Amino acid sequence: MKKATYYLSAMLMAACFTQPAAAQFEGEITYNSYEYTEGNETSGDRFMLYITPERILLQGEKKYDFMESLETDGVLVRLxxxxxVFLTGGDxxxxxxxxxxxxxxNMFNNGSNGGEPLDKDxxxxxxxTGDTQTIKGYRSEKFVFRDESDPDxxxxxxxxTNEIDVNWGMLAEPWGGDTDALISDDFPMDLVFKENYFPLKLEAYKDGKLTSALEVTEIKQAPVDPAMTExxxxxxxxSMQEYLFRKMNNR
Incomplete structure (x- = not known):
């Protein structure tokens, strides 16, 4: 999955590790992603977020590889x-x-470095920045996130925007240790969850060149059909155990 797409998925995964918030927004949010090669734009994927007080469905038009042998076209976060739940479009x-x-x-960490925290890459x-603009009717602020190894x-x-209040999670306490590092090293999740900002547009640059983008195309605040998040x-x-057992037996 490309970088812009990964940011959206990472933020969604991190939702389950945060403190609960009062649910204000329920509805559908649509994103388009784009990839850029030598300055040429190509359409990536179209994503839909279906948000309810207790569940969030992230669904794309394309399928993506997950754990090498599984293709998924949607992730249902059941808060x-x-x-x-990774959906495959099959049975x-x-x-x-x-x-x-x-x-x-815990298993990978203990096996690799004796229980010490995983290194950050x-x-x-x-x-x-202080820059603002209105995107789809919502006042938005511009933030820049730089890789300190090569910030320019x-x-x-x-x-x-902080005008879309989503219930990102229902856990009383955040996860600790290496799981926190896994989901938050490359994006400041605290800005989204503690300060209640919601991403509407993203442009990623590598070696000073635009490589990928993600932008919201539609925001519809309305009750979501419960069947969409089932x-x-x-x-x-x-279960994970059943999946791993089946994978080992099919070698």
Whole structure:
């Protein structure tokens, strides 16, 4: 998944690790992503966020590889169940619970460096520019996030609003240790969750050149059909243990 797309997914994943907030927004938000090669723009994907007080569905028009052998076209974040469900468009889906991710991170960390915290590959510096504009009727502010290893060449410009109040999570306490580092090293999640900003437009630059972009195209605040945030009828939901067991047996 490309960088702009990854930012959106990373922010969605991090939602389950934050303090609960009063649910104000319910509705649909649509994004378009773009990729740039040698200055030429190509359409990436179209994403829809379906947001309710207890669940969030991120769904794209394309499929993406997940865990090498699974393709997913949507991720259902079930805040009420503390898990993620990766939808494949077929008759099976993969469920990953909070405890699954914590266990995997602890296992990989202990196996790689004796229990010490995982090293960070980069350091991101945040800059609030003071620039503002209205995007889809919402007053937005411009932030710049620079990779400290090469701040003039590798950075992202993000327009965010604090006028869209989303219930990002329902956990009483954030996850600790290496899981926090996994989801937040490359994007300042505190700005989104503690200061209640919501991203509407993002442009990512590498070596000083625009490489990818993500922008909101429609915001519709209205009750979401409950069926949109349910696992489709007839789809079997596999646990992480069932998925790994099946993968080992199919080698």
């Amino acid at each position: 009420d169940s503390q898990d993620f 099976e889906a993969l469920k990953i619970a909070k405890t699954d991710i914590t266990s995997l991170m 980069y350091d991101i510096r945040q800059n609030r 060449q590798n950075y992202s410009e993000v327009w965010m 696992v489709p009828s007839g789809v079997k939901v596999l």
